[in-house]
Amino acid sequence: MKTRIFFFLVFIFLGIGCTKTDRTFVIEGTVPSVRYDGEWIFLVPMENAPGRVDSVKISNASFKFEGQGEEMRVIRLRPALRYYVQELLVITEPGVIKVTADSIGCVSGTPQNDALQIWKAQHEKRLAAYHFIYDGLxxxxxxxSLRLIQAFDTLKxxxxxxxxxxxxxxxxxTLGQFMQRIILPSLTNEQKKQLDEKME
Structure with a gap:
């Protein structure tokens, strides 16, 4: 009887341990060079949450965060360095998240972060094209002039x-709920209608 109870308890604890591990996120990041060694890098919630800022010191041009809880956060250095190292949005979903913190950063490795990175890369290409058109006009x-206006309309x-x-x-x-606040106004009325229908 005692043996069965012992194995039952072991099973429960192992189950709890596995569940905890499955929900853990690991952020493995790099910065451009070792000149940033000794600097603190921060993992900050997008929503106001005093006391919930995580920080680690950069060593060998790399850093690592671990934790639990899926939400939209920002990876950033102190203000004076943000001109050289871009702030990065990251979703702390379970899995290993790869971060390249640089003048143009990159976040990948998990489904939502991969999707955000693809969207971001496309968005930055369109911004460059917009600037080219503005300068040309x-x-x-x-x-x-007409061709540039047509190119602008195509980009939109x-x-x-x-x-x-x-x-x-x-x-x-988490990604969709966050981005909806930012990009929903850009959609056409028909797109908004389709989105509403899918969310019902």
């Missing part, structure tokens, strides 16, 4: 479609 005339359509697909594919996730 300052001096363009006639057909050249692509942007709406990319935003729509992100929200449709991640409607009930």
């Amino acid at each position: 300052k001096e363009a005339k006639g057909d050249d 359509v692509q942007e709406k479609e990319a935003n729509f697909l992100l929200l449709m594919n991640h409607k009930n996730t």
